Amino acid sequence: MKAGCSIVDKPEGGGGYHFPEWAYKTESSPGSRQIQLWHFILELLQKEEFRHVIAWQQGEYGEFVIKDPDEVARLWGRRKCKPQMNYDKLSRALRYYYNKRILHKTKGKRFTYKFNFNKLVMPNYPFINIRPNGVVPQSAPPVPTASSRFHFPPLDSHSPTDDAQPGRFSGPSLVPSNPEALGDSGERKPDLPELEDGSADWRRGVDLMASRNTASAGGVNHQKRKPDIMLPLFTRPGIYPDPHSPFAVSPLPGRGGVLNVPISPALSLTPTLFSYSPSPGLSPFTGSSCFSFNPEEMKHYLHSQACSVFNYHLSPRTFPRYPGLMVPPLQCQMPMEEQPQFPIKLQPPPVGRKNRERLESNEESATPQLASPPPPRVKLEPPVDKEAEREEPPAKGKDKSEKEENSSMAAPSTSLEEEKGPVFARPAAPSWHPTPLVPAQAQGPAEEPQDQGESSGEKPPREPSGEPGAQEKREDALMPPKLRLKRRWNGDRQADAPEEQPNGRVPWNGVLGSPHLAAGPKAVAAAAASDA
DNA sequence: TTCGGAACCC
DNA sequence: GGGTTCCGAA
Numbered sequence: 157m158k159a160g161c162s163i164v165d166k167p168e169g170g171g172g173y174h175f176p177e178w179a180y181k182t183e184s185s186p187g188s189r190q191i192q193l194w195h196f197i198l199e200l201l202q203k204e205e206f207r208h209v210i211a212w213q214q215g216e217y218g219e220f221v222i223k224d225p226d227e228v229a230r231l232w233g234r235r236k237c238k239p240q241m242n243y244d245k246l247s248r249a250l251r252y253y254y255n256k257r258i259l260h261k262t263k264g265k266r267f268t269y270k271f272n273f274n275k276l277v278m279p280n281y282p283f284i285n286i287r288p289n290g291v292v293p294q295s296a297p298p299v300p301t302a303s304s305r306f307h308f309p310p311l312d313s314h315s316p317t318d319d320a321q322p323g324r325f326s327g328p329s330l331v332p333s334n335p336e337a338l339g340d341s342g343e344r345k346p347d348l349p350e351l352e353d354g355s356a357d358w359r360r361g362v363d364l365m366a367s368r369n370t371a372s373a374g375g376v377n378h379q380k381r382k383p384d385i386m387l388p389l390f391t392r393p394g395i396y397p398d399p400h401s402p403f404a405v406s407p408l409p410g411r412g413g414v415l416n417v418p419i420s421p422a423l424s425l426t427p428t429l430f431s432y433s434p435s436p437g438l439s440p441f442t443g444s445s446c447f448s449f450n451p452e453e454m455k456h457y458l459h460s461q462a463c464s465v466f467n468y469h470l471s472p473r474t475f476p477r478y479p480g481l482m483v484p485p486l487q488c489q490m491p492m493e494e495q496p497q498f499p500i501k502l503q504p505p506p507v508g509r510k511n512r513e514r515l516e517s518n519e520e521s522a523t524p525q526l527a528s529p530p531p532p533r534v535k536l537e538p539p540v541d542k543e544a545e546r547e548e549p550p551a552k553g554k555d556k557s558e559k560e561e562n563s564s565m566a567a568p569s570t571s572l573e574e575e576k577g578p579v580f581a582r583p584a585a586p587s588w589h590p591t592p593l594v595p596a597q598a599q600g601p602a603e604e605p606q607d608q609g610e611s612s613g614e615k616p617p618r619e620p621s622g623e624p625g626a627q628e629k630r631e632d633a634l635m636p637p638k639l640r641l642k643r644r645w646n647g648d649r650q651a652d653a654p655e656e657q658p659n660g661r662v663p664w665n666g667v668l669g670s671p672h673l674a675a676g677p678k679a680v681a682a683a684a685a686s687d688a
Numbered sequence: 689t690t691c692g693g694a695a696c697c698c
Numbered sequence: 699g700g701g702t703t704c705c706g707a708a
Binding site: 190247248251252254261263266267 | 689691
Binding site: 190192193236238240241244245246248249252 | 700701702703704
């Protein structure tokens with residue numbers, strides 16, 4: 157029976173696009189005994205005779221359009237010996253690929269989907285390396301590369317490509333065989349398809365990134381889609397002779413050893429991707445560059461993360477997930493005109509109360525509270541205060557920026573000016589103290605250490621700052637060692653941080669929260685020690 | 689049209 | 699695991 161089902165004989169290579177041999181093996185798909193749908197789709201895409209049924213979308217790398225859904229379904233049904241197959245069913249199967257991130261839907265375009273070739277192909281191109289020459293636009297979020305220094309565990313233990321054999325991609329097969337295909341490589345329109353996905357959801361996903369999160373980009377996005385952010389990474393003409401075929405350019409060393417070829421534009425920068433780490437067996441680089449965490453690299457890495465987060469509105473949570481691309485320092489700078497649009501305060505999202513407390517107490521000590529109106533001197537209930545501060549409910553914010561504005565407005569005295577000011581304005585930090593300190597004095601002095609951050613005169617404006625020194629000593633005596641350490645640190649910091657701005661805001665230096673700032677006094681102390 | 693849950697099949 | 703089939707919802 158089944159024997160009679162197969163309709164797609166052998167790939168003829170006439171389609172103009174060459175995929176790895178296994179992609180054409182109808183009998184077997186990587187990872188499965190039976191042909192898989194995505195596999196089949198590639199097959200059809202590759203055949204000229206099916207062009208009228210399904211074809212690569214012009215100008216969109218990896219994107220294809222099902223011109224005749226019924227026919228495709230019929231073909232698929234034939235192949236699977238499922239005469240009842242229809243597009244509805246087939247599309248259901250395709251939708252299952254969303255979560256696997258093999259495919260995603262191109263929103264707004266009927267019957268249009270896009271392959272996530274990184275998912276599909278990456279494992280087959282362990283040698284691709286885009287890093288060296290910064291092929292990737294600097295403004296783009298870091299893209300994982302096989303040579304990334306930071307490896308993350310694979311997201312999926314099993315994916316269609318997991319089984320792919322690296323050796324399968326033979327040079328020849330990767331070369332575009334169809335002149336026609338090459339010919340029509342028009343200009344690649346700067347595509348940000350993913351963005352239209354709501355990617356912001358990349359955040360969708362992203363937050364997705366969630367994670368494995370992806371479960372957000374969420375996983376991908378929420379995948380429900382994580383915002384697969386597709387960056388205009390490959391808009392340079394010439395890089396992709398054929399904008400449509402994901403394999404138009406041979407990644408093989410023919411081009412000069414390690415490929416500097418940009419990875420497929422189909423690479424959606426979803427978290428997913430980032431979690432891919434070439435198996436040592438696959439990557440030629442494995443021996444050399446992995447797991448080296450030299451400070452400079454890390455610095456760059458963090459910097460780029462920060463820039464990406466900043467430039468693409470990524471959730472700071474995604475921060476640590478992209479393996480190392482470097483972004484030149486200035487890249488982070490937003491055009492002045494744009495700044496108002498991104499009143500982003502890169503505060504770590506919900507950090508979790510504990511961390512938050514730490515951060516805050518830390519920040520407080522590090523930055524004068526001038527920025528915000530005199531915080532309540534009264535001890536506040538943490539939860540309430542935080543919530544109030546955080547979601548100072550604007551009428552359901554019309555849009556993000558508004559929300560942000562509002563959040564910054566939480567501080568009663570925050571002026572419009574301020575809102576427009578530094579993008580990373582620090583929100584007014586609640587002044588409550590995490591640790592119940594000296595009871596009676598606590599109210600006043602206990603807070604002091606925090607305010608103190610920059611200068612000894614930091615006491616609440618109202619208090620006569622007559623003899624800071626004496627007072628400090630007294631406090632020191634009363635202060636628990638931890639606090640003392642903190643205070644000492646604050647002092648050091650003051651000396652170390654001449655850049656600190658008068659308004660108490662920490663200048664954006666491109667690095668999301670320096671480890672020092674984020675880590676808390678202890679870590680700071682340790683860092684300081686090590687720095688020294 | 690598209691999405692995704694659920695049950696079921698191979 | 700990878701669909702297939704159904705179906706309600708948006």
